[in-house]
Amino acid sequence: MGINPHRNTILLAVTSPLSWVFYQGLVGHLRTVGFQPTLLSSPGANLTTTAEQEGVPSIAIPMEREIAPMQDLISLGNLYRTIRQTCPQVIDAGTPKAGLLAGLAGWIARVPCRIYSLNGLRMETATGLKRSVLWLTEWVTCACSSRVLCISPSLRDRAVALKITPREKTVVLAKGGCGVDLERFARKNPLSAEAKTLRHQFGIPDGAPVIGFVGRFVKDKGIRQLVEAFIILRKTHPELHLLLLGNFETGNPVERDVRRFIESNAAVIRPGFVSDTAPFYVLMNVLALPTYREGFPQVALEAQASGVPVVTTTATGAVDSLIDGVTGMLVPAGDSDRLAAAIGKILDDPELGSRMGTAGREWMERDFRATTIWETKAHFYRELISEKASTSRFRWQHAGKRAFDLCFSLLALIVLSPLLLMVALLVRWFLGAPILFRQERPGFGAKIFTCLKFRTMTDARDSKGELLPDSRRLTVLGHFLRSSSVDELPELINVIRGEMSLVGPRPLLPQYVERYTPEQMRRHQVKPGITGWAQINGRNHLDWNQKFALDLWYVDHQSFWLDLRILAKTAWRVLRCEGIAQPGHTTMPEFLGVKAEREEGNA
Numbered sequence: 001m002g003i004n005p006h007r008n009t010i011l012l013a014v015t016s017p018l019s020w021v022f023y024q025g026l027v028g029h030l031r032t033v034g035f036q037p038t039l040l041s042s043p044g045a046n047l048t049t050t051a052e053q054e055g056v057p058s059i060a061i062p063m064e065r066e067i068a069p070m071q072d073l074i075s076l077g078n079l080y081r082t083i084r085q086t087c088p089q090v091i092d093a094g095t096p097k098a099g100l101l102a103g104l105a106g107w108i109a110r111v112p113c114r115i116y117s118l119n120g121l122r123m124e125t126a127t128g129l130k131r132s133v134l135w136l137t138e139w140v141t142c143a144c145s146s147r148v149l150c151i152s153p154s155l156r157d158r159a160v161a162l163k164i165t166p167r168e169k170t171v172v173l174a175k176g177g178c179g180v181d182l183e184r185f186a187r188k189n190p191l192s193a194e195a196k197t198l199r200h201q202f203g204i205p206d207g208a209p210v211i212g213f214v215g216r217f218v219k220d221k222g223i224r225q226l227v228e229a230f231i232i233l234r235k236t237h238p239e240l241h242l243l244l245l246g247n248f249e250t251g252n253p254v255e256r257d258v259r260r261f262i263e264s265n266a267a268v269i270r271p272g273f274v275s276d277t278a279p280f281y282v283l284m285n286v287l288a289l290p291t292y293r294e295g296f297p298q299v300a301l302e303a304q305a306s307g308v309p310v311v312t313t314t315a316t317g318a319v320d321s322l323i324d325g326v327t328g329m330l331v332p333a334g335d336s337d338r339l340a341a342a343i344g345k346i347l348d349d350p351e352l353g354s355r356m357g358t359a360g361r362e363w364m365e366r367d368f369r370a371t372t373i374w375e376t377k378a379h380f381y382r383e384l385i386s387e388k389a390s391t392s393r394f395r396w397q398h399a400g401k402r403a404f405d406l407c408f409s410l411l412a413l414i415v416l417s418p419l420l421l422m423v424a425l426l427v428r429w430f431l432g433a434p435i436l437f438r439q440e441r442p443g444f445g446a447k448i449f450t451c452l453k454f455r456t457m458t459d460a461r462d463s464k465g466e467l468l469p470d471s472r473r474l475t476v477l478g479h480f481l482r483s484s485s486v487d488e489l490p491e492l493i494n495v496i497r498g499e500m501s502l503v504g505p506r507p508l509l510p511q512y513v514e515r516y517t518p519e520q521m522r523r524h525q526v527k528p529g530i531t532g533w534a535q536i537n538g539r540n541h542l543d544w545n546q547k548f549a550l551d552l553w554y555v556d557h558q559s560f561w562l563d564l565r566i567l568a569k570t571a572w573r574v575l576r577c578e579g580i581a582q583p584g585h586t587t588m589p590e591f592l593g594v595k596a597e598r599e600e601g602n603a
Contacts, residue, residue, distance in 0.1 A: 009036045011088040013102040015063045015095040017044030022178055027054035029374040063097050079105035100137050103144035112388040116145040120295035125220050138164045152176035152296040152320040176320055179373030180301040180364055187307030187361050188282035195282045202269045208239040209347050212284030214277055214299040218252040222290030227258050228336035242268045281306035286346045292333050294318045304360030309353050311342045327360035405502050409495040430477050431455050441507035446524045449499040451507055452490040456481050485574045491530045503563040504529030505551035515593035523551040536569040544591050
């Protein structure tokens with residue numbers, strides 16, 4: 001048996017405690033709307049601080065960001081034990097390693113709702129064996145997840161194109177991103193006392209243009225292209241400064257010559273890693289993010305909320321983070337010249353930069369308010385919890401229905417075997433071979449199966465070799481078999497095979513499937529039945545619209561007790577021979593589709 005999850009408990013997992021900066025506000029919001037979040041990551045001051053600020057518990061489990069097989073196995077074991085102890089209803093893992101390990105542990109522990117928040121694909125810029133390993137880990141992570149929550153539309157498209165996960169498993173909330181705190185990142189006056197103080201602090205002359213960058217100093221962020229564009233622009237803008245917020249990293253490091261330039265050039269300002277980037281946007285004329293890959297760059301949202309135009313690339317994720325030509329500009333990844341040209345255009349036209357800044361702020365206010373994104377995510381959690389609870393109930397209901405179908409059908413075949421043998425002999429004597437009539441019918445999910453019945457018609461043909469009408473081929477024996485419904489008893493074999501159920505919508509002809517409306521198509525959400533709700537409420541005396549309405553009512557209200565009621569009423573109606581055919585027809589007339597039915601009704 002799986003764990004018994006506590007109601008509305010959510011385990012939020014990331015690899016590094018530094019990632020909790022992206023969860024600020026969300027965790028507290030989830031708590032205030034009725035959820036019970038717990039934070040889990042590698043140990044660090046950010047984990048403890050964030051948990052205290054948001055008023056939630058935290059769990060520290062060491063996890064390596066890079067591939068480390070032995071340490072990963074230890075972390076997996078620790079995660080499994082923690083999940084068994086805490087019994088969360090939802091696990092939402094937001095970084096690749098945490099997604100893999102927490103997803104696996106949650107799958108093994110049978111946590112009902114397992115979410116992988118896909119915030120980027122490291123494999124996009126990897127090559128060789130490493131790319132294959134990263135692809136495999138992403139695939140496993142998605143396979144272990146109930147939903148893959150993609151942070152941007154282009155990331156979703158990329159993940160599907162790379163066959164990491166099927167599209168139907170993916171979700172994008174609103175327009176993507178984590179939202180932005182519009183009060184914290186408010187539009188600032190570049191001539192304010194605050195701006196002058198910061199310029200003086202970092203030695204930036206008044207009026208000197210500034211290109212800003214926020215992020216890790218690694219190859220994938222396009223640091224080389226940023227430096228090369230800066231060198232190009234310094235030729236026409238000698239007072240230009242480059243403000244870099246962040247630090248160098250050992251993983252995916254920048255080239256030595258790029259690092260030397262950054263460390264030695266006086267026009268490159270490096271405050272290092274800062275816990276609050278909001279005050280620094282007032283210094284920037286433009287934010288440059290020449291990234292090679294992203295999920296959805298938060299810094300682009302922060303800059304636009306602060307009224308700063310953004311230049312970024314057409315890379316995955318980044319392409320969704322601005323409105324090209326309106327709130328900023330998009331350039332190809334890896335193209336230093338195009339990057340310099342786009343930045344230069346904004347620097348040379350302050351009016352353009354101001355318009356873009358205003359448009360960016362308005363876009364953030366309209367579509368990226370943090371509180372709206374938080375509520376959307378809370379709604380997503382609620383829907384998934386409800387869906388899983390409903391699925392669990394359906395699974396048990398389906399298992400019970402299947403067990404009843406199997407037991408009843410086997411017993412019926414045994415009890416009715418003398419009758420079945422006698423009917424088979426009569427059909428063989430009066431109608432010839434074959435004894436059984438086989439016809440393809442669409443079943444559950446509209447999957448085709450072969451439906452079995454006793455033959456009721458001859459193969460009589462006219463002079464042209466064409467079959468005679470049904471009324472002329474239906475024999476006295478065939479009429480009796482139909483009126484008593486004995487002709488349908490071989491369908492018990494279909495029930496034993498799992499192709500049909502005792503109770504459900506009757507299986508119709510395959511050509512009808514393409515004529516159904518989306519609503520009518522819902523009749524295939526359950527297995528077809530030997531009898532059904534329509535059969536005890538008129539059978540072939542009903543027109544097609546009435547039959548479909550009754551079929552769909554059953555789909556929405558099916559239960560064990562309803563099935564027993566239908567079976568009991570079926571036995572009574574069979575004894576009374578009611579509703580066998582529609583007046584004027586030996587069998588039901590052909591279903592021609594909604595449009596044809598309407599035209600016929602108006603004729």
